[in-house]
Amino acid sequence: MNRILRWAQTRFQAIVSMMVAHKLDPRALEEAIRGKLPPGTLKSGVIEFVRAMRPFRCEDYGKKVTAHWIEETGDLVRSWNILVVFHFDEEDRLLHYSQTATDFIDYDLVAMSLQ
Numbered sequence: 001m002n003r004i005l006r007w008a009q010t011r012f013q014a015i016v017s018m019m020v021a022h023k024l025d026p027r028a029l030e031e032a033i034r035g036k037l038p039p040g041t042l043k044s045g046v047i048e049f050v051r052a053m054r055p056f057r058c059e060d061y062g063k064k065v066t067a068h069w070i071e072e073t074g075d076l077v078r079s080w081n082i083l084v085v086f087h088f089d090e091e092d093r094l095l096h097y098s099q100t101a102t103d104f105i106d107y108d109l110v111a112m113s114l115q
Helices: 002-021 026-036 043-052 107-114
Strands: 057-060 064-072 078-088 094-105
Touching: 026 043, 026 078, 026 094, 043 057, 043 064, 043 078
Parallel strands: none
Antiparallel strands: 057 064, 064 078, 078 094
C-alpha cells in the first residue's frame, strides 16, 4: 500500500509540474500581446493569437473581443483571473486593448492542504 501511495504522489507531482510549466501570468500575457499584436493588427489575427494562448473564454462582440483566462499561480494556492478587452475600428483593425488581472486565493485548496 505504501508503494502505491508513493507512486500516486509521484504521478501527482509530475502532473502538477507540467500544469505549472504551461501557466500564464499577467505580465507574460502583456508582453506577448505587446510583442505580437501592434495597433492595426487585423481582428482575425488577434483572435488567432488569443486562441493560441488557450483562454478559458473568448467572445467576439463585433468591434470588441474579450478574452478571459483563469490561471493558477506557481504555488497552486492562488489564481489569476485575467480579462483582456480588444477594441477595433470600422476596418476590423486593432485600436487598443486593456488588461485587468485579479489575484485570488483558492480557499478550498488551502483547506485541503491543512487536513
